[in-house]
Structures are given as structure tokens and as C-alpha cells.
Amino acid sequence: MRKLEGRLVIATHNAGKLWEMRDLLAPHGLDAVSAGDLGLAEPEETGETFHANAELKALAAAQAAGLPALADDSGLCVEGLGGAPGIYSARWAEVAPGGPRDFAAAMEKLETALTEIGATPPFAAHFVSVMTLAWPDGTVESFEGKVFGTLVFPPRGMLGFGYDPIFLPEGLTRTFGEMMAAEKQAIPADGSPALSHRARAFQAFARAYL
Numbered sequence: 204m205r206k207l208e209g210r211l212v213i214a215t216h217n218a219g220k221l222w223e224m225r226d227l228l229a230p231h232g233l234d235a236v237s238a239g240d241l242g243l244a245e246p247e248e249t250g251e252t253f254h255a256n257a258e259l260k261a262l263a264a265a266q267a268a269g270l271p272a273l274a275d276d277s278g279l280c281v282e283g284l285g286g287a288p289g290i291y292s293a294r295w296a297e298v299a300p301g302g303p304r305d306f307a308a309a310m311e312k313l314e315t316a317l318t319e320i321g322a323t324p325p326f327a328a329h330f331v332s333v334m335t336l337a338w339p340d341g342t343v344e345s346f347e348g349k350v351f352g353t354l355v356f357p358p359r360g361m362l363g364f365g366y367d368p369i370f371l372p373e374g375l376t377r378t379f380g381e382m383m384a385a386e387k388q389a390i391p392a393d394g395s396p397a398l399s400h401r402a403r404a405f406q407a408f409a410r411a412y413l
Contacts, residue, residue: 207271207336207412210234214264214274214337216245217293219364220401224275226388227405231413238264238272253278253290253333254345261337269339273408275401277332279366281313281354283322288313289331292366307358310369314356326354330370330400334408344411348403363387372398 211233213224221237228235238245246263250256253276261274278292288295288309296309317326329352335345351373358368360380368380379387379399387399390406397403 205412207233210236210270212241212243212264212268212270212272213237214243214260214272215239220275220277223384223388223401224273224405226384227390227402228273231409238268241268243267248276248290250276251290253331253347254335256290257333257335257345258337258343261335261343262341265337265339266341271339272337273334274337275332275334275404277330277401279370280329280331281317282327283320284313284316287316296365306365310356310358310366313354313366313369317354324353328352328354328370330366332400332404334401334404336408336412346404346407346411348397348400348405348407350398350400350403 213221213235215221216239225235243264246259248256248259250259257274257276261272264272264274278289280286280289293304295312296304296306298305330350332348333345335343337343352371354369355371355378356369358380359378360368362382363379368378370379388402390397390402397406
């Protein structure tokens, strides 16, 4: 398997996700540039799975830039809602289709949806992250990370982004929104699983390519 060296495109226009991915890549000496920095268009996410959307984004960036590209597709899956919002997690937060996102409103929407179906705590949920590395020649490989937990209302904490303030990881007492990035994103030196879904997907990617 070829090792990844030199310049890498991070195929995202999401500022929070970009920050986390750059933070994960920082120790590995890669020149990580974002799709936004290169002026690349953001492709429409037409896939029906996290894997399909991550692959779509990575391939679009790799072929447009002529460089290897790493994309993440991730979301929150709530057991009581049949896995929703899932791949539509970001779209649940859109104020208008394709417009700015309001995750405070999206978290309220989730609480309302659970109330309407008569669900009672604990609200089982998990985060999923699929990272896909694509090369300009069309080669792709994907890596998945999951973290299980429950949802808490009202939201707790102002750290992180997206649905972090309502997600309480299994066995812990603080939400992702109450954790510093260094804790949430840490990659254990002993090879044990990282805490966040994105860091877990990155662990698998790093073992293969870094």
C-alpha cells in the first residue's frame, strides 16, 4: 500500500470539521489544504450512506485538484428515530435548503421528534464518521469510526460543534460539548480506541497510510 506524503486536500467546507481533521493530521507532517482554500466546489451529497457521500466528496476533490484528498461524512443516528437524522444530520440544521445551519434549532427539533413519538430517556444514539481517501486516479479506501452513547436535554457545553452538546458518550459524565478538543480528539499511544467517532476513523486511516 502506498504511503501518503506531501500535499493532501481536506475535502470539506465545514469549519468545525476542517479544524478537527487538520488537528488530527498535524503530527504527521502533511501539507493539508482545504477544498475551500483551493476554491473547489462543494459537491452535492447524493449518496444514501455515509460511505457513499464520503467517497463522492473525496473523489471530487482529488480529481479537481490532482492531489490525494481526504473526506469525512459523519452524522448522529438516534435509535428511537430509526437512525435519523443520520446522513441528513447537517441538512436537519439548515435554516433553508442549502442555506446556513442552526444546530441549536436542530437539537430542539430532535427533542421535539422524540417527544412526539413518546420516547423516554435514556435516548440511545451513536455518532458515525466515515473517512475516505481518494487519489486522482480514482482509487478510494474508506475507514469507519463509531461512538455510542445517549442524548441529553437541554444541551450541555459550548465546546465542539454540531450536535456535540447533546451527546453523552457511553460511560462518561460530560457531553462532547463539555470537552476540550484535545481530549475528544486524542489518539491513544497504546492503540486503544480514541474517544470521538472522527478520531476513531482517523486511527484506522493512519494505520493504513501514515
